[in-house]
Amino acid sequence: xxxxxxxxxxxxxxxxxxxxxxxxxxxxxxxxxxxxxxxxxxxxxxxxxxxxxxxxxxxxxxxxxxxxxxxxxxxxxxxxxxxxxxxxxxxxxxxxxxxxxxxxxxxxxxxxxxxx
Amino acid sequence: xxxxxxxxxxxxxxxxxxxxxxxxxxxxxxxxxxxxxxxxxxxxxxxxxxxxxxxxxxxxxxxxxxxxxxxxxxxxxxxxxxxxxxxxxxxxxxxxxxxxxxxxxxxxxxxx
Numbered sequence: 001x002x003x004x005x006x007x008x009x010x011x012x013x014x015x016x017x018x019x020x021x022x023x024x025x026x027x028x029x030x031x032x033x034x035x036x037x038x039x040x041x042x043x044x045x046x047x048x049x050x051x052x053x054x055x056x057x058x059x060x061x062x063x064x065x066x067x068x069x070x071x072x073x074x075x076x077x078x079x080x081x082x083x084x085x086x087x088x089x090x091x092x093x094x095x096x097x098x099x100x101x102x103x104x105x106x107x108x109x110x111x112x113x114x115x116x
Numbered sequence: 117x118x119x120x121x122x123x124x125x126x127x128x129x130x131x132x133x134x135x136x137x138x139x140x141x142x143x144x145x146x147x148x149x150x151x152x153x154x155x156x157x158x159x160x161x162x163x164x165x166x167x168x169x170x171x172x173x174x175x176x177x178x179x180x181x182x183x184x185x186x187x188x189x190x191x192x193x194x195x196x197x198x199x200x201x202x203x204x205x206x207x208x209x210x211x212x213x214x215x216x217x218x219x220x221x222x223x224x225x226x227x228x
Contacts, residue, residue: 035216037217043221044219044221048216050215100171101164101171102213103149103164106158108158
């Protein structure tokens with residue numbers, strides 16, 4: 001069965017430094033998608049970045065980049081130049097393709113604390 | 117405002133009751149997804165609708181049902197509520213499989 005693993009329940013990073021949030025996944029599908037979402041303390045879920053399984057280059061969106069290592073089945077999120085507003089819960093997710101439909105499964109999340 | 121509208125934002129109800137959660141997807145999005153977020157289970161996929169048709173199903177309880185109407189809004193019906201159903205229920209929509217979800221602000225359900 002498909003599975004997403006985030007092994008870091010919580011992480012601390014100093015403001016303006018880079019941080020890597022780990023994510024590994026397990027799937028037997030050849031075609032899948034990987035996502036990262038941010039959930040601030042206010043509760044909303046915010047889409048950050050997407051990587052398709054056939055994309056050869058790592059996805060980037062502003063200060064976010066996804067370090068995709070297909071053979072290792074990892075999809076780590078790198079946040080560069082951390083800001084206080086980056087303090088939040090971060091979820092790694094994987095899209096599963098079903099006949100006629102899709103569902104996205106989420107990892108347990110990593111809570112990031114940015115220190116001033 | 118994400119463009120996905122969920123109502124109500126908060127709901128408190130007693131065990132055994134039935135509630136309906138409503139979701140309007142972002143303009144142009146045909147797919148609607150429902151998720152349940154609780155402290156012990158994390159984010160759990162419930163069900164997907166695409167243009168009025170059920171397309172994918174997760175671990176949705178038989179006491180729960182959903183539908184998507186011709187105007188694309190969706191409703192999640194929760195019946196015979198139990199204390200364990202207390203959670204944050206999210207609706208999300210997407211433009212397609214290669215796009216991230218746009219989530220609504222969620223409905224916080226408390227069963228007492």
